Amino acid sequence: MYKVEWSDKIEKLIGPYHTVVAEILNFVNEDPKFQVRSENDIGDLLIKIKDLREDGHCNYSFLEVVVRTDLKKHICELKYIGVDLFAMYNEFVVNYENFLSKEWTDKDLYPEGSIKILVETFGYFYSDLIHGEIFNKTIGESIAIRELRQELTLESTCPYCDINEMEFDLSSVDHFLPKARYPLLAIYPKNLVVACSACNDRIKKDKLYLPIMHPYFDNLDDYFYFVYKNDRIEIKFFEQITLANKKKVANFFKLFRLKQRYNKSGKRKLIKLKEEILRNVRRQSKYIEDKSIENIQLKIKEEISDRYENISKEKKIDSLTKLRLDYLNQLKKDEILKLSMYIVYEIENETSY
Numbered sequence: 355m356y357k358v359e360w361s362d363k364i365e366k367l368i369g370p371y372h373t374v375v376a377e378i379l380n381f382v383n384e385d386p387k388f389q390v391r392s393e394n395d396i397g398d399l400l401i402k403i404k405d406l407r408e409d410g411h412c413n414y415s416f417l418e419v420v421v422r423t424d425l426k427k428h429i430c431e432l433k434y435i436g437v438d439l440f441a442m443y444n445e446f447v448v449n450y451e452n453f454l455s456k457e458w459t460d461k462d463l464y465p466e467g468s469i470k471i472l473v474e475t476f477g478y479f480y481s482d483l484i485h486g487e488i489f490n491k492t493i494g495e496s497i498a499i500r501e502l503r504q505e506l507t508l509e510s511t512c513p514y515c516d517i518n519e520m521e522f523d524l525s526s527v528d529h530f531l532p533k534a535r536y537p538l539l540a541i542y543p544k545n546l547v548v549a550c551s552a553c554n555d556r557i558k559k560d561k562l563y564l565p566i567m568h569p570y571f572d573n574l575d576d577y578f579y580f581v582y583k584n585d586r587i588e589i590k591f592f593e594q595i596t597l598a599n600k601k602k603v604a605n606f607f608k609l610f611r612l613k614q615r616y617n618k619s620g621k622r623k624l625i626k627l628k629e630e631i632l633r634n635v636r637r638q639s640k641y642i643e644d645k646s647i648e649n650i651q652l653k654i655k656e657e658i659s660d661r662y663e664n665i666s667k668e669k670k671i672d673s674l675t676k677l678r679l680d681y682l683n684q685l686k687k688d689e690i691l692k693l694s695m696y697i698v699y700e701i702e703n704e705t706s707y
């Protein structure tokens with residue numbers, strides 16, 4: 355709902371994943387090249403690595419990891435594919451945003467039979483390698499992916515739904531482009547989004563609809579507002595929004611089933627908000643001389659503005675802030691007269707007793 359700022363801290367934590375993948379894929383292009391499987395392949399690979407390490411001029415940061423983990427087996431597998439994976443990876447990374455906008459496709463990127471190997475190898479990168487101590491000690495200090503979750507769940511709502519306030523144990527790292535279909539991006543930093551378990555594990559899973567908004571690039575708040583009418587929460591686009599962006603927002607809503615979820619969990623908050631406003635103004639009205647409808651309207655406006663200011667401070671921290679802020683705008687724009695008439699009616703009824 356709100357854009358996640360890509361901070362220096364995030365870059366420092368998981369930025370190196372990109373470097374490591376690029377280095378590995380670059381290394382895959384070098385000799386020895388394997389076409390046909392042989393039992394000596396891993397041995398040959400290790401000889402090459404030993405030479406590189408002794409050479410001292412090489413900057414490959416993953417060399418230590420290869421020797422001590424299964425990475426060597428997976429590098430062999432990548433070498434059997436026999437294509438320039440480094441170029442493929444770079445093409446995808448460079449076009450990541452275009453892919454989200456559907457202006458570029460990865461359709462012809464994978465050579466026949468390579469997807470299975472890529473899914474297995476990059477699956478290993480994500481499931482084992484980056485969660486392991488040897489890898490993390492080589493590229494940093496601690497388990498970076500865990501720290502990313504810690505960093506992004508601290509006093510934050512889920513960047514997808516804004517319904518759930520995140521907590522470390524109820525969050526997970528989502529592959530925005532699912533790793534089963536886009537294996538090359540399994541540990542590409544901009545493809546890793548920390549989200550609530552409901553959004554990631556139970557609702558989105560391996561689905562994707564294109565074109566789509568992405569929380570590292572877009573602030574959904576800029577494109578639409580919520581409207582609460584006839585007991586339904588609907589979304590309306592701001593006037594200048596292009597058709598292309600409307601599609602991207604609509605797909606984001608579809609992917610995370612936001613309309614249904616907002617209608618389930620958001621309405622109660624809005625009803626409560628309106629009741630609180632009425633109650634507060636009603637209470638204030640006891641202590642003011644001028645109980646005219648104009649003056650009551652003024653008090654309601656002030657009450658709405660105060661609340662707007664307070665809720666704004668809680669954006670991305672407290673849940674459903676966008677929904678509540680949009681509703682306050684709606685009340686201010688369309689319902690002040692109705693609310694003031696209601697209060698004046700209540701005052702008159704009470705004094706008549």
Ligand SMILES: [Zn+2]
Pocket residue numbers: 512513514515516517518549550551552553554
């Ligand atoms: Zn969520």
